[in-house]
Amino acid sequence: xxxxxxxxxxxxxxxxxxxxxxxxxxxxxxxxxxxxxxxxxxxxxxxxxxxxxxxxxxxxxxxxxxxxxxxx
Amino acid sequence: xxxxxxxxxxxxxxxxxxxxxxxxxxxxxxxxxxxxxxxxxxxxxxxxxxxxxxxxxxxxxxxxxxxxxxxxxxxxxxxxxxxxxxxxxxxxxxxxxxxxxxxxxxxxxxxxxxxxxxxxxxxxxxxxxxxxxxxxxxxxxxxxxxxxxxxxxxxxxxxxxxxxxxxxxxxxxxxxxxxxxxxxxxxxxxxxxxxxxxxxxxxxxxxxxxxxxxxxxxxxxxxxxxxxxxxxxxxxxxxxxxxxxxxxxxxxxxxxxxxxxxxxxxxxx
Numbered sequence: 001x002x003x004x005x006x007x008x009x010x011x012x013x014x015x016x017x018x019x020x021x022x023x024x025x026x027x028x029x030x031x032x033x034x035x036x037x038x039x040x041x042x043x044x045x046x047x048x049x050x051x052x053x054x055x056x057x058x059x060x061x062x063x064x065x066x067x068x069x070x071x072x
Numbered sequence: 073x074x075x076x077x078x079x080x081x082x083x084x085x086x087x088x089x090x091x092x093x094x095x096x097x098x099x100x101x102x103x104x105x106x107x108x109x110x111x112x113x114x115x116x117x118x119x120x121x122x123x124x125x126x127x128x129x130x131x132x133x134x135x136x137x138x139x140x141x142x143x144x145x146x147x148x149x150x151x152x153x154x155x156x157x158x159x160x161x162x163x164x165x166x167x168x169x170x171x172x173x174x175x176x177x178x179x180x181x182x183x184x185x186x187x188x189x190x191x192x193x194x195x196x197x198x199x200x201x202x203x204x205x206x207x208x209x210x211x212x213x214x215x216x217x218x219x220x221x222x223x224x225x226x227x228x229x230x231x232x233x234x235x236x237x238x239x240x241x242x243x244x245x246x247x248x249x250x251x252x253x254x255x256x257x258x259x260x261x262x263x264x265x266x267x268x269x270x271x272x273x274x275x276x277x278x279x280x281x282x283x284x285x286x287x288x289x290x291x292x293x294x295x296x297x298x299x300x301x302x303x304x305x306x307x308x309x310x311x312x313x314x315x316x317x318x319x320x321x322x323x324x325x326x327x328x329x330x331x332x333x334x335x336x337x338x339x340x341x
Contacts, residue, residue: 034154038152046100063089064146
């Protein structure tokens with residue numbers, strides 16, 4: 001009985017781990033790396049004006065934040 | 073809104089600030105109006121740019137399909153990436169101000185410069201042989217935020233203290249208290265100055281003001297979330313230990329309790 005429960009438990013754990021998103025392991029290699037040049041883009045801002053990433057730089061560069069949503 | 077709050081620090085560092093999400097411009101306009109946003113929020117509806125940058129979360133489905141792995145890049149004036157910080161655990165992220173602090177810290181140590189940058193008006197503590205000034209990248213922070221606490225140590229006249237990793241002397245140490253409210257990693261000390269002590273030993277000391285950086289992550293417990301909704305204060309506590317010596321004698325080590333008071337704010341997108 002105990003062996004069966006232990007096996008079931010182990011199976012449940014392995015299944016959960018298999019279903020868990022693998023984001024954690026590949027975050028280090030995700031997207032462009034330090035030393036690479038950023039890809040420029042042009043998108044509309046909150047006032048419907050089209051802006052390019054390049055044009056939004058300050059004298060020393062840019063902080064670019066990717067976030068999930070403004071609507072959650 | 074945390075980015076808007078950090079905007080002065082970001083601008084002081086000479087950086088432009090841009091935020092990108094998959095929201096429509098209408099959604100962004102409503103958000104920007106609600107939070108009095110003064111920096112550009114760009115609409116990557118359809119997530120083409122997010123995908124082109126290789127940060128599309130392909131495991132997000134349904135209503136959340138199209139979201140990126142949330143993260144912050146810092147580019148230099150030529151568009152070359154100088155830092156990248158991704159959300160390693162859900163809703164745990166480096167605050168923008170702490171990213172700016174890290175940039176300044178790495179450029180300062182590269183240039184061999186001393187402690188610099190305002191980093192929040194700080195409390196001052198007076199020890200027997202040193203003065204301490206406390207600061208933080210963010211004085212308002214949400215659960216899940218990783219912020220940088222700073223400790224400026226100002227040795228008294230003719231006083232020096234010992235850099236970590238030396239035997240024979242009590243080295244400086246900053247130890248954060250154990251708490252369910254924060255997680256702390258090892259503090260970061262700047263480069264020390266070589267010194268030859270009275271018995272001819274080569275040691276590493278600090279004899280001028282220097283800054284210690286301590287990163288802490290505010291935890292995402294139910295208690296923290298509740299207190300954040302109520303905008304309560306959070307006191308982050310630790311202790312600083314050192315042994316002071318002057319050109320003649322060494323004094324008994326001293327331990328100074330240190331604490332930083334933050335205002336909690338609810339988690340944002």
